[in-house]
Amino acid sequence: MASKIKRILLGKPLKSTELGEQKLRKTKALAILSSDALSSVAYGPEQILLVLVTIGAAAFWYSVPIGIGVLILLAALILSYRQIIFAYPHGGGAYVVSKENLGLSYGLVAGGSLLVDYILTVAVSVSAGTDAVTSAFPSLHDYNVPIAVAFVIFITILNLRGVTESASILAYPVYLFVLALFILIGVGLYRIAAGDVSPELHASIGTPVAGIGLFILLKAFASGSSALTGVEAISNAIPNFKAPAPNNAAKTLAAMGILLAALFSGIVFLAYYYGIAPRHDVTVVSQIAEETFGRNFMYYFIQGTTALILILAANTGYSAFPLLAVNLAKDKFIPRMFTVRGDRLGYSNGIIFLGVFSMLLIIAFQGQTEHLIPLYAVGVFIPFTLSQSGMILKWIREKPRGWRTKLAINLIGALISFTVSVIFFLTKFPMVWPILVFLPIIIFVFYQIRRHYAAVGEQLRLASCEPAVPIEGNVIIVPVSGITHVVEHSLNYAQSLKAEQIIAVYIPFEREDEVRFEEKWNKWKPDIRLVTLPSPYRTIIQPLIRFLDVVQRKASESNYQVTVIIPQFIPKKGWHNILHNQTSFMIRARLLMYSKDIIITTVPYHLKK
Structure with missing residues (x-):
């Protein structure tokens, strides 16, 4: 049943030879990898106004020069990441650049920041998209969290179906959003030029504003820079x-x-000219659209496409997170399961991990986008800074043709990114301090995982392991719960192994059970030794483990191997398992965990009805 549901949701498996067909053309790649950056237009300008509104509506004109500053930063980042693409054509982005040029620790800081940032990408995008939906339909405002979680589940399933399939579906909403905003901006500018918008709605640029200061302006600039998150995704997904x-x-x-x-x-510009003030229940883009078109078809078209791209912008995280996880897993800093491709040739474990943690984050923050954006933005500007700094060292060390120009581009990008990072910490410390806690924890976990893999490799390597002790014989222990076909089948298998000794172990809870079972056993299998281990506290595991410890100590003196054969019946239908105690499963799990140098074998007996 589970297999059928999986096939319906994800589609039939793809052959490994079909991997080349999963590569993206530029038009689809633009949709799937740029949706995060493009969608931030819906909340980036709003973040600037949320800071300026603390001074008053007269301060809104500062959004224009602040916006110009954000565009300068965008140009520096685009040029910088273009150089990273050609310098590191196999992908990896900030993690690979920082690791190779600044050192392993800096690489892990960049990699850890980006892993968290992609989780935040999904949470922020879906939360913002849900806000857009509830702005158009205020009656849904109380259901933000369940709506957002449902969207995450949908996008996760979509990505599990494969890169090209998700890109084919996502391309339409992204390009519709771009078309909708260009129409909105074009009509808005036309109305301004035609004099349909009163100039009294806004303060003139240059108007003196009491209470404005450098701290507020820097805070607004840092907030507006959140519109640049997602710029690095293309360099990660080459x-x-x-x-x-x-x-x-x-x-x-x-x-x-x-x-x-x-x-x-x-x-x-439209938000400034219209004198739009940020509101809790209506987004800035929604207000601009209503001022421009009223509540007609175009308003709902813009809100609909905005909601779609904000929700589907999460797909940038789904595209970049698994590839970054692959690089970290190959270096043994996260579990190797992230390197395994699923049925549809995507890195399914990374996709599922991202979806689950994003939903947990949305639930924890109750879908409040404004609480997530500062943490989200500072998490991406740290890798921005490290990657640009790494490229600076690369150009100084290698000095390729035109290296001075390349150096200047990365130097500007590094300085601006570092400045924005510092501004975030200075102006939004109460919101971004968690990164100072969880980032060291993540890096510690990275090193612990790598240390584990190194220890496992050292112990498994033939050259460094102690020589295996030769096995002179075998002692087989068979836990039994009664005289049944299951037990008989297991005993027959044990006898076929020609062991030196076979011991059946029965654990009664009552004295009467012990006497009765011994009598039955002596009539049924008198040639096989039976050991009874009374358990007045009605536990099976502890008496069995104590007995195995005694047998193991005696067997090791003669270089004998102790093998536990566990009888287990398998119901015909999977759901029948919930009707049984699963004692054999619990015995096996406990022995594998606590009994060293003992071989555990399960002998299944399949029921027919």
């Missing part, structure tokens, strides 16, 4: 592009930068 992958990735990055700059500047 392996997903069709050949020539670096060239296609660079062109996609440039297209994303141009679209993001146009949409961001347009929304910032």
